[in-house]
Amino acid sequence: MFGCSSFEGVDPACYQDAFAFLAENYRAPDALIPRKRSAETFDLPKGHPFDKKRAIAQLPPLLRTYLSLGGWVSDHAVVDRNLNTLHVLTALEIAAIQKLGRVLCARWFDLDACAAAASCVADANGAHSTTPTQ
Incomplete structure (x- = not known):
């Protein structure tokens, strides 16, 4: 960016x-x-x-x-x-933002919730079709 x-x-x-x-x-x-x-x-x-x-x-x-x-x-x-x-x-490299986001998410929230959110975002962007669990 x-x-x-x-x-x-x-x-x-x-x-x-x-x-x-x-x-x-x-x-x-x-x-x-x-x-x-x-x-x-x-x-x-x-x-x-x-x-x-x-x-x-x-x-x-x-x-x-x-x-x-x-x-x-x-x-x-x-x-x-x-x-x-x-x-x-x-x-600013977008990958740096994404990496920082994962680190902050892991610090502030539950790691499983972060992984589910990342899967949901990736699915919305067409990267893969993993459905997040609740």
Whole structure:
């Protein structure tokens, strides 16, 4: 799954801690970094010091959620003056969400109920036709 996370405003200096934190901890694998196509971009600052608490506070809430599920971001951001935002490509592998879901389900609920729910979802998606037991 991919899209972009937007930071309000067009001044990267307002989010220097967040961008340095992202570059240091959540940069995409080299093979998956998109090329720069916009006329106005800036590189996320690798190797710059940052205040972790301030960096996390500067992140948009949805981006924090994606990162907590194993998401990653590009190595640059796009300046969008028309929308008054800075956009960072954000991606999350669906398999990571499913794996995390199974772990959380096992922690919070009965393991048999989790297996039945997974079978039901897989059946709804046409993966197989196992009927969950009650």
